[in-house]
Amino acid sequence: MFLALTAALFASPALADTLITNANGVQSDQAGHITHFTGILIGDDGKIVRMVNATEARPRAAVTIDAGGRTILPGLIDAHGHVTDLGFYALRLNVTGSKSLAELQQRLRDYAAAHPDVKWIQGGGWNQELWPDKKFPTAADLDAIVSGRPVVLERVDGHAVVVNSAAMRAAGVTAATPAPHGGEIHDGVFVDAARGLIARAIPAPSQAELDQALAKAQEILLGYGVTGVGSMSTSVADWNAFRRAGEAGTLNVRLMSYLLGVESIKAVPHPTPWLYGDRLRAVGIKFFADGALGSRGAWLKQPYADKPDSRGLQFHSDAEILALTDQAAAAGFQIATHAIGDAANAQMISTYEQLSHKYGRDRRWRIEHFQIVDPADIPRLAPAGIIASMQPTHQTSDRLMAEARLGMNRLAGTYAWQSVLKSGAKLAFGTDFPVESPNPFPGLSAAISRQDMNGQPPGGWIPSERLTLGQALRAYTRGAAYAGFAEDKIGSLEPGKYADFIIVDRDPTKVDAQSLARTQVLETWVGGKKVWSRAPSASPTERGL
Numbered sequence: 001m002f003l004a005l006t007a008a009l010f011a012s013p014a015l016a017d018t019l020i021t022n023a024n025g026v027q028s029d030q031a032g033h034i035t036h037f038t039g040i041l042i043g044d045d046g047k048i049v050r051m052v053n054a055t056e057a058r059p060r061a062a063v064t065i066d067a068g069g070r071t072i073l074p075g076l077i078d079a080h081g082h083v084t085d086l087g088f089y090a091l092r093l094n095v096t097g098s099k100s101l102a103e104l105q106q107r108l109r110d111y112a113a114a115h116p117d118v119k120w121i122q123g124g125g126w127n128q129e130l131w132p133d134k135k136f137p138t139a140a141d142l143d144a145i146v147s148g149r150p151v152v153l154e155r156v157d158g159h160a161v162v163v164n165s166a167a168m169r170a171a172g173v174t175a176a177t178p179a180p181h182g183g184e185i186h187d188g189v190f191v192d193a194a195r196g197l198i199a200r201a202i203p204a205p206s207q208a209e210l211d212q213a214l215a216k217a218q219e220i221l222l223g224y225g226v227t228g229v230g231s232m233s234t235s236v237a238d239w240n241a242f243r244r245a246g247e248a249g250t251l252n253v254r255l256m257s258y259l260l261g262v263e264s265i266k267a268v269p270h271p272t273p274w275l276y277g278d279r280l281r282a283v284g285i286k287f288f289a290d291g292a293l294g295s296r297g298a299w300l301k302q303p304y305a306d307k308p309d310s311r312g313l314q315f316h317s318d319a320e321i322l323a324l325t326d327q328a329a330a331a332g333f334q335i336a337t338h339a340i341g342d343a344a345n346a347q348m349i350s351t352y353e354q355l356s357h358k359y360g361r362d363r364r365w366r367i368e369h370f371q372i373v374d375p376a377d378i379p380r381l382a383p384a385g386i387i388a389s390m391q392p393t394h395q396t397s398d399r400l401m402a403e404a405r406l407g408m409n410r411l412a413g414t415y416a417w418q419s420v421l422k423s424g425a426k427l428a429f430g431t432d433f434p435v436e437s438p439n440p441f442p443g444l445s446a447a448i449s450r451q452d453m454n455g456q457p458p459g460g461w462i463p464s465e466r467l468t469l470g471q472a473l474r475a476y477t478r479g480a481a482y483a484g485f486a487e488d489k490i491g492s493l494e495p496g497k498y499a500d501f502i503i504v505d506r507d508p509t510k511v512d513a514q515s516l517a518r519t520q521v522l523e524t525w526v527g528g529k530k531v532w533s534r535a536p537s538a539s540p541t542e543r544g545l
């Protein structure tokens with residue numbers, strides 16, 4: 001008996017096992033309740049051997065790392081982000097947060113002076129809603145700063161661009177060019193389908209530029225504690241960049257990729273298995289059912305309150321979207337469709353109901369954004385196995401605009417996280433970066449408070465839709481993993497799953513929502529290896545313990 005026990009003690013932790021100990025571990029269980037742990041025993045395959053609780057004896061391991069009582073959370077998973085776009089956003093002209101047209105112009109002037117060799121000045125992030133007069137910028141506004149080379153600046157929601165005259169000349173577009181179906185053109189602003197007129201003239205990024213953008217994006221994501229991403233609207237060129245990084249062993253963020261449109265199926269005919277140590281997989285195809293609310297492209301059941309002659313943009317007939325999604329589903333792909341307005345959401349729910357009859361259970365049809373929904377449609381999600389993939393910071397960013405676009409009596413069913421959960425449907429959280437910052441903590445904060453980082457509005461916007469911290473964390477970990485068919489590998493810290501975790505500067509269970517939003521990540525670990533740590537000079541001033 002004694003001998004057998006000794007043998008078991010020696011046999012169980014392999015020599016290369018690593019023990020993280022003395023941690024203030026916090027995660028969410030399947031039911032959305034907070035649970036605690038004090039240690040993680042990690043095998044040399046980067047997977048968790050077992051979790052350790054406060055009452056247990058410390059297991060033996062080859063390497064023991066004392067967490068010093070700091071707070072550990074599972075790596076956060078952003079269910080919906082645009083990976084190379086994030087890198088390009090960081091590398092290109094960023095006008096996010098400009099408080100006026102004059103500020104946008106100043107940033108353009110500075111960037112043009114600092115980058116004389118850039119042939120096409122590209123960038124984005126403007127939002128005229130933040131400007132005093134709320135007027136869209138024009139080609140003439142850009143010409144006044146840069147006229148000798150093309151300038152293309154995307155609106156913060158990605159659904160419109162403003163360009164200068166040089167860009168229009170390069171694209172062969174004039175003031176007389178008619179807008180294509182599903183788009184609009186006015187004074188150098190190209191909305192939704194009209195963006196293609198400009199986009200086709202922009203030289204495609206080189207492989208080296210894509211690789212640089214991916215590396216930059218990973219650095220940003222890991223610094224925010226994001227260890228997995230539902231990589232939306234992945235182009236074939238993006239996919240190839242992901243694969244190059246995988247081959248080179250430089251892929252640290254796990255990517256569940258959704259390729260853009262059925263054309264992608266030519267290049268990637270079926271979902272791939274997990275590649276490169278479970279770092280990359282092609283899992284789905286992304287579609288769009290409508291535009292966005294900011295540019296009044298969201299397709300609504302009733303006219304816009306602030307534009308009564310419009311219900312927004314319907315991208316596809318019912319038959320067309322069914323045929324497109326059916327083609328992708330037949331090839332084995334998961335489907336993820338952008339739907340913002342209540343009419344677009346109703347169309348997608350009906351489409352997925354039909355696909356469910358054909359393809360049966362567990363295809364995990366996804367609706368991306370699910371922002372403005374007729375409350376009568378929410379109970380239709382769960383029976384058809386539809387996942388609501390939502391972005392909490394869209395609620396705090398968009399609430400005043402939503403009030404203007406919809407009017408005050410059409411807000412039930414907007415950003416309705418708690419209603420989604422109460423209906424029995426699955427919820428996955430993300431940010432839609434770079435539309436919003438990829439930092440998950442303002443999102444977790446918004447999810448529990450319905451307030452922005454400054455605590456606005458007092459009491460929270462439609463506070464009945466708030467989540468508990470456990471529910472919010474679950475949507476940002478387990479929910480996002482489930483939404484990417486990855487819940488057997490990531491999304492929670494438990495035996496057999498990867499040791500993807502982060503060390504943060506405060507305990508989310510012990511701080512208020514505004515403090516939670518300001519959480520700083522200290523270290524990020526993927527597969528049991530530290531892949532990012534905060535520079536000592538940037539060490540936090542506030543400790544949550």
Ligand SMILES: [Zn+2]
Pocket residue numbers: 080081082232432
């Ligand atoms: Zn998106």
